[in-house]
Amino acid sequence: MSPACTAMPAAMPAAMPALLPHLMPAYMPACTPTSMVAASWTLPATPSSVPRARRAARGLLAEWDPPRETGEAAELLVSELVTNAVRHAHGPVVLSMWARDGRLRCEVADTDPRPPRPRRAGEQDEGSRGLELVQALADAWGSTPSRRGKVVWFELAAPGCA
Numbered sequence: 001m002s003p004a005c006t007a008m009p010a011a012m013p014a015a016m017p018a019l020l021p022h023l024m025p026a027y028m029p030a031c032t033p034t035s036m037v038a039a040s041w042t043l044p045a046t047p048s049s050v051p052r053a054r055r056a057a058r059g060l061l062a063e064w065d066p067p068r069e070t071g072e073a074a075e076l077l078v079s080e081l082v083t084n085a086v087r088h089a090h091g092p093v094v095l096s097m098w099a100r101d102g103r104l105r106c107e108v109a110d111t112d113p114r115p116p117r118p119r120r121a122g123e124q125d126e127g128s129r130g131l132e133l134v135q136a137l138a139d140a141w142g143s144t145p146s147r148r149g150k151v152v153w154f155e156l157a158a159p160g161c162a
Helices: 020-027 049-064 068-088 130-137
Strands: 036-043 093-100 103-110 140-146 149-157
Touching (some): 036 049, 068 093, 068 103, 068 130, 068 149
Antiparallel strands (some): 140 149
16 A cells, blocks of 8 residues: 655645545545645554555655654554554544644544543553553643544654654
């Protein structure tokens, strides 16, 4: 699953709406040199979507070439958010990523309207640490309600990205 390179027109605001996946087809011209690039993938709510999302993120990050630590953190956090969406939603999951002005933003949209809740994992628990990782590694993160559920997002400083 190799993402197509897409560029956002300069008129798009710096704070992109959570509905980017729905807007992308109308606003996505062929690759041109601009200050923002973006990509989006729609994935089924199945466990096999988690490695697919990691591969998609890894491929796009390789094109953007952020610092190694930023790329590794982004790939891990994408994996965690997609895992949560697959576990708790019953419809398609949309992963959207874009970089602009040295910031990387990733969003995962799903059909579950409930906001994510960080949980305290016990020493013996094998799960429930995903949002703890997001809190620890992301510069900012949050959740936004949408018409179809919610969008969970994170941002990282990504010098060199777009």
